[in-house]
Amino acid sequence: MKAGTTTSIKRMIRTEGFPTPFCPGCGHGILLGAILRAIDELGWSMDDIVFVSGIGCGGWIPSPHFAADTLHVTHGRPVAFATGVKLYNPELKVVVIGGDGDIASIGGNHLIHGARRNLDMTVICANNGIYGMTGGQVTPTTPRGARTVTTPQGNPDRPFDLSRLVAAAGASYVARFSVFHIRQLIRAIKTALEHPGFSFVEAISGCPVQFGRRNALDTPVEMLRYFQERCISIARARVLPPEQLEDKIVIGEFVR
Ligand SMILES: Cc1ncc(C[n+]2csc(CCOP(=O)(O)OP(=O)(O)O)c2C)c(N)n1
Numbered sequence: 001m002k003a004g005t006t007t008s009i010k011r012m013i014r015t016e017g018f019p020t021p022f023c024p025g026c027g028h029g030i031l032l033g034a035i036l037r038a039i040d041e042l043g044w045s046m047d048d049i050v051f052v053s054g055i056g057c058g059g060w061i062p063s064p065h066f067a068a069d070t071l072h073v074t075h076g077r078p079v080a081f082a083t084g085v086k087l088y089n090p091e092l093k094v095v096v097i098g099g100d101g102d103i104a105s106i107g108g109n110h111l112i113h114g115a116r117r118n119l120d121m122t123v124i125c126a127n128n129g130i131y132g133m134t135g136g137q138v139t140p141t142t143p144r145g146a147r148t149v150t151t152p153q154g155n156p157d158r159p160f161d162l163s164r165l166v167a168a169a170g171a172s173y174v175a176r177f178s179v180f181h182i183r184q185l186i187r188a189i190k191t192a193l194e195h196p197g198f199s200f201v202e203a204i205s206g207c208p209v210q211f212g213r214r215n216a217l218d219t220p221v222e223m224l225r226y227f228q229e230r231c232i233s234i235a236r237a238r239v240l241p242p243e244q245l246e247d248k249i250v251i252g253e254f255v256r
């Protein structure tokens with residue numbers, strides 16, 4: 001089968017993982033396809049990769065969907081389990097996939113120390129700015145002012161700029177794209193997978209059900225338009241004054 005086709009990624013999917021646990025319009029589904037297309041385009045075998053995820057909708061991207069070895073572990077701990085996998089068998093490609101809660105909230109300490117130690121693994125964060133699976137609570141990446149079930153008047157806190165945080169902690173490859181920017185996202189995932197050392201891809205994803213409906217972005221299309229309008233490249237952001245950057249999402253490769 002030709003690499004990079006929908007037909008060829010079907011062999012990478014576990015049919016018993018369907019019907020999918022994702023809600024209609026979930027951005028994590030787009031990210032799921034992007035990860036498989038990246039692996040397919042690299043010509044890698046799923047047998048050479050171990051996927052590790054914690055709890056949350058983001059954690060469901062590899063498990064139950066991927067026809068591969070997957071470890072579905074405790075919430076916030078996938079980087080720690082992934083470290084163990086890599087130590088046991090350094091030949092394996094180890095890929096952590098999880099939500100912003102899993103990776104950057106409860107799992108934030110493992111994330112920054114993994115980056116600091118430049119562990120040889122790829123971490124992909126499905127950042128939808130909310131605890132999707134548990135009903136829509138605020139997370140460390142929820143934009144300021146956004147309404148969630150725990151911030152009904154709008155989030156008063158400044159969010160983490162996750163990619164810059166991980167870059168500052170020492171990761172040797174860091175990129176952020178949204179699920180709207182699908183070709184760039186696939187390219188970044190491919191670069192991350194091939195990169196020796198700690199590589200991090202922040203995939204801005206949409207949760208129309210828990211985030212969108214509370215923030216006037218009820219449909220999947222509105223969520224994608226929101227990413228289209230808000231995202232600007234690192235180069236463009238560099239020449240904008242800080243006040244014009246407040247509601248923007250800067251995308252691109254932060255460390256290469
Ligand atoms: C130790 C522990 N604390 C809290 C929970 C409850 N819990 C499960 S998933 C989750 C957050 C999910 O959000 P995120 O990781 O962003 O994934 P999403 O569903 O948004 O993709 C929480 C708080 C848990 N399972 N275990």
Ligand SMILES: [Mg+2]
Nearest residue numbers: 099100130132
């Ligand atoms: Mg989330």
